[in-house]
Amino acid sequence: MLAVTGISRSFGGVYAVRDVTLAVGEGEVCGVIGPNGAGKSTLFNLITGHLAADRGGVSFLGRPVERLAPHRRARLGMAIVFQGARVFRGMTVRENVMVGMHGRTRAGFVSAALRLPRHRRDEREIAREAGLALDRVGLAEWADRPADRLPMGQQRALQLARALCARPRLLLLDEPASGLRAGERERLATLVEELRASGLTILLIEHDVGFVTRLADRAVVLDLGQVIADGPPAEVRADPLVLAAYLGQAS
Numbered sequence: 001m002l003a004v005t006g007i008s009r010s011f012g013g014v015y016a017v018r019d020v021t022l023a024v025g026e027g028e029v030c031g032v033i034g035p036n037g038a039g040k041s042t043l044f045n046l047i048t049g050h051l052a053a054d055r056g057g058v059s060f061l062g063r064p065v066e067r068l069a070p071h072r073r074a075r076l077g078m079a080i081v082f083q084g085a086r087v088f089r090g091m092t093v094r095e096n097v098m099v100g101m102h103g104r105t106r107a108g109f110v111s112a113a114l115r116l117p118r119h120r121r122d123e124r125e126i127a128r129e130a131g132l133a134l135d136r137v138g139l140a141e142w143a144d145r146p147a148d149r150l151p152m153g154q155q156r157a158l159q160l161a162r163a164l165c166a167r168p169r170l171l172l173l174d175e176p177a178s179g180l181r182a183g184e185r186e187r188l189a190t191l192v193e194e195l196r197a198s199g200l201t202i203l204l205i206e207h208d209v210g211f212v213t214r215l216a217d218r219a220v221v222l223d224l225g226q227v228i229a230d231g232p233p234a235e236v237r238a239d240p241l242v243l244a245a246y247l248g249q250a251s
C-alpha cells in the first residue's frame, strides 16, 4: 500500500533521514521506532508531503506521490494525526470532528454562506458521520461537551475520530502515546487494536517501544536517520544494534 524507496532529507548538510526504504502492506500495522532525533518525525513528514525529499520516492496505492502536496495525498486516502495535535477550543467534541469535513461536501462555500437547503442537508450528513466516527472511538457520549475539557487521552481519541472521517486507507500516527498516563495509554492501545481489527492499515511512529511491540506486526528501527532493523517487534527489540542505539541514548 505504501512504499518508501531510498528517501533522504538533510538539514544544513546533516542527514535527518538517509536512504530509508520501507513498505507497508494492506491491513498491516507498521511501527517506526528510534531514539530522540533518529529521524522519525522527518520520515513521517516526507511520507505525508509536509517536507520535500532531497532524493527518493514515495508510492501510495501503486502510484508515485512524492511530488503531490499533502492535501492531494490526503485525498488519495492518507489520514494523519500529528504529534501533540490540539483540539479547537470553544467547540464541542462533535464540532471538532465536523470542522475538518466541510471540504468534502458537494455544496461548497456559496451554498454554505447562503445557507441553501443543500447546505443544510450536507450539515446533517456531516453531523451524522461525525457521530459515527465518535462512536467508533468511544466518545459518543461526550459529543456535546467542550472538547478542551476532555482529558488528554480522550483528546487523542478525538484526533483519531477526525482522521477517520476522511475514510482513510492508511492512518499515519505520529507519537500518539506521548504525554499520556499509563491508563490512557492502555485505552489508546485498545482503540488502535480495534482499528487494526477493522482492517485499517496503520503506520505508527512512536518513541515508546512497548507500545509498538504490542500493536505492530512489524517494527522498523531508525537511528541517526537510517534503518538499523526491520522485522517482527519482539525480534527487533532484542537486536544488539537496536539495544545499543537505545542504550547510547540513555547514557
Ligand SMILES: Nc1ncnc2c1ncn2[C@@H]1O[C@H](COP(=O)(O)OP(=O)(O)OP(=O)(O)O)[C@@H](O)[C@H]1O
Binding pocket: 011, 012, 015, 016, 034, 035, 036, 037, 038, 039, 040, 041, 042, 043, 207
Ligand atoms: N526543520 C529542521 N531543521 C533543522 N534540523 C532539523 C529539522 N527537523 C529535524 N531536524 C534534525 O533532524 C534530526 C532528526 O529529527 P526528527 O525530529 O525527525 O527526529 P525524531 O526521531 O522524530 O525525534 P523525536 O523522537 O525527538 O521527535 C535531528 O537531528 C533534528 O535536529
